[in-house]
Amino acid sequence: MCGITGYIGKNKKAIDVVINGLESLEYRGYDSAGIAYVLDNKVNIVKEQGKIINLKSKLDFSIQSNLAIGHTRWATHGEPNQINSHPHSQGKFTIVHNGIIENYLELKQELLENGYKFKSSTDTEVACAYMDFLYNKNKNILLTLNEVSKIFRGSYAFGIICSDDLNNLYALRKTSPLIIANGNGENYIASDVPAILRYTNKYMLLDDMEIAKISNDKVEVYNKDLKVIKKDILEFEGSFESSMKGGYEHFMLKEIHEEPTVFKNTINAYFDGDFKNIPDLSKYNNIHIVACGSAYHTGLIGKYLIEKYANIPVYVEVASEYRYKHNFYDKNTLVILVSQSGETADTLASLRMVKEEGIDTLSIVNVVGSSIARESKYVIYTKAGCEIAVATTKAYLAQITIFALLTMYLTNNKSEEILNEINNIPSILEENVNIDYNYIANEIYQNQNIFFIGRGIDYAICMEGSLKLKEISYINSVAYQAGELKHGTISLIEKNTPVIAICTDESLLEKTISNIKEVKARGAKVIFITTSDIVGDFYDFKISVSKVNELLQPITTIVPLQLIAYNVAKLNGCDIDKPRNLAKSVTVE
Ligand code: AGP
Numbered sequence: 001m002c003g004i005t006g007y008i009g010k011n012k013k014a015i016d017v018v019i020n021g022l023e024s025l026e027y028r029g030y031d032s033a034g035i036a037y038v039l040d041n042k043v044n045i046v047k048e049q050g051k052i053i054n055l056k057s058k059l060d061f062s063i064q065s066n067l068a069i070g071h072t073r074w075a076t077h078g079e080p081n082q083i084n085s086h087p088h089s090q091g092k093f094t095i096v097h098n099g100i101i102e103n104y105l106e107l108k109q110e111l112l113e114n115g116y117k118f119k120s121s122t123d124t125e126v127a128c129a130y131m132d133f134l135y136n137k138n139k140n141i142l143l144t145l146n147e148v149s150k151i152f153r154g155s156y157a158f159g160i161i162c163s164d165d166l167n168n169l170y171a172l173r174k175t176s177p178l179i180i181a182n183g184n185g186e187n188y189i190a191s192d193v194p195a196i197l198r199y200t201n202k203y204m205l206l207d208d209m210e211i212a213k214i215s216n217d218k219v220e221v222y223n224k225d226l227k228v229i230k231k232d233i234l235e236f237e238g239s240f241e242s243s244m245k246g247g248y249e250h251f252m253l254k255e256i257h258e259e260p261t262v263f264k265n266t267i268n269a270y271f272d273g274d275f276k277n278i279p280d281l282s283k284y285n286n287i288h289i290v291a292c293g294s295a296y297h298t299g300l301i302g303k304y305l306i307e308k309y310a311n312i313p314v315y316v317e318v319a320s321e322y323r324y325k326h327n328f329y330d331k332n333t334l335v336i337l338v339s340q341s342g343e344t345a346d347t348l349a350s351l352r353m354v355k356e357e358g359i360d361t362l363s364i365v366n367v368v369g370s371s372i373a374r375e376s377k378y379v380i381y382t383k384a385g386c387e388i389a390v391a392t393t394k395a396y397l398a399q400i401t402i403f404a405l406l407t408m409y410l411t412n413n414k415s416e417e418i419l420n421e422i423n424n425i426p427s428i429l430e431e432n433v434n435i436d437y438n439y440i441a442n443e444i445y446q447n448q449n450i451f452f453i454g455r456g457i458d459y460a461i462c463m464e465g466s467l468k469l470k471e472i473s474y475i476n477s478v479a480y481q482a483g484e485l486k487h488g489t490i491s492l493i494e495k496n497t498p499v500i501a502i503c504t505d506e507s508l509l510e511k512t513i514s515n516i517k518e519v520k521a522r523g524a525k526v527i528f529i530t531t532s533d534i535v536g537d538f539y540d541f542k543i544s545v546s547k548v549n550e551l552l553q554p555i556t557t558i559v560p561l562q563l564i565a566y567n568v569a570k571l572n573g574c575d576i577d578k579p580r581n582l583a584k585s586v587t588v589e
Helices: 014-028 052-056 104-113 123-138 141-151 251-257 259-270 293-310 345-356 371-375 394-410 416-433 438-444 457-473 482-487 506-520 553-571
Strands: 003-009 032-039 042-049 067-073 088-090 093-101 154-162 165-174 179-182 186-190 202-205 210-214 219-222 286-291 314-318 333-339 360-365 378-381 449-454 476-481 498-503 525-530 541-544
Touching (some): 003 014, 003 093, 003 154, 014 067, 014 186, 032 052, 032 093, 042 052, 067 093, 067 154, 067 165, 088 123, 093 123, 123 141, 123 154, 141 210, 165 186, 179 219, 186 210, 251 553, 259 416, 286 345, 293 314, 293 457, 333 345, 345 371, 360 371, 416 553, 438 525, 438 541, 449 457, 449 482, 449 506, 457 476, 457 553, 476 482, 482 506, 498 553, 506 525, 525 553
Parallel strands (some): 286 314, 333 360, 360 378, 449 476, 449 498, 498 525, 525 541
Antiparallel strands (some): 003 067, 003 186, 032 042, 093 154, 154 165, 165 210, 179 186, 179 202, 210 219
């Protein structure tokens, strides 16, 4: 949800650094982009609708500026046009913002009554004017930022330039992520680590309500009482190269190809040592898994495995629903939050809600040091590395690997059989990620409706396959429990409607085949994905996936679905890594 970057320093051209940073954050939003840079003691703003490439064509890269802030936008308030693009400027303040100021209409009214005028329909321009409004009274930037942090409701990470102090870049954060990285005679701010990786892998995290005052040589961080505090320096494990495309046409394809390594890394991190820092999970009477999107789908797999093998009831909830409904938890409940980014607003809010009730929380998170990871009682990091494509693939795979490991841990299953299976998975994945599914994509990419059907754990996989397809190829697709179709939805099946039927739980093979025959009889084009060697005339295409232990089966079954979605999107000429209307990290509610 919007990416922000900023640079202050003597060594580099601020415009270059900020644009490079924005390019690696474009996955966070790409409706418009803009930059504010200081030249001859004046703040200049250039902004453009659409992707960063449009902004670049308007910029003079020979300009030697030592202070700049930039923004790539995922629109929340106001349409994604040039006027609503960031940076916004009012009086002495120029700012970029990631997040939402919920009380901006109230603040706007107060500002209008005090003579402020607005060009855009954004909450950010109001935030900017409010900073100016307070500063005109107190003439102190730190005091102003401290006051706004008490007045603004909602979420924000701000990069701020005040024309009265062009020797410093300011930053302020609540809920939306913000990091500060140190160089020699230069410093950076960014929404996420990839933006700074080409310069340094050392950074600090700004916490809620903290203010940073950043010059060429110094970073001062103030807490909410305006006391200077010391921050830990973190080190990012990946490299700049690893966050780049590495020869693949798209990040999504590169990330699918990283899955064998991601699986190995996740297993290596936890299989031998178990989960050292987490408690004995069998002491909980029930588990709630709360997440959004694909992370929610991994929870459905977790539910299936934990209930079946560890015999603990598991309730899986979409975070945006969970936080507003009546939930049944007590001291014997463990709430597991799953999130790649660790910043998803509804998941974070659910975490905070249950924490207030004194419930134990465990998060399964990919981004180290993210809000969900830091605020949970226990955390398990997935070892997926930096995921850039908006459509998650390798992080999803790492999350389902963690659920398989948690089930083994809960059932104390470290049998030789499972160990052998685990050892075989990387080579199975390696083979799978290299299979060409274009022939399947060619059969279905022109259809307007595609169905995924399966039973039990296969239905959970169908949900992810269907989301992946619609998210990047813009084809409407629905996942259905195979046995439920005949209760209404089957009326949508007509000649050549693609139905992707999954059956890896062979105890349900016959039942699933009956359901496949029902759609086949109505003209469906069936793509049958299975571990079984059964053949017949009830399908048009069969994709065989290797049979592995049930705990690990979803890990190999998901790969063809990810690749089919990728190939379909490619045939439709879609922007695979940055699908329309989406953003990687959803920090709005
Ligand atoms: C998946 O491809 C999506 N981009 C989306 O559903 C995502 O999984 C969801 O927004 C949750 O994100 P998180 O894992 O960062 O919390």
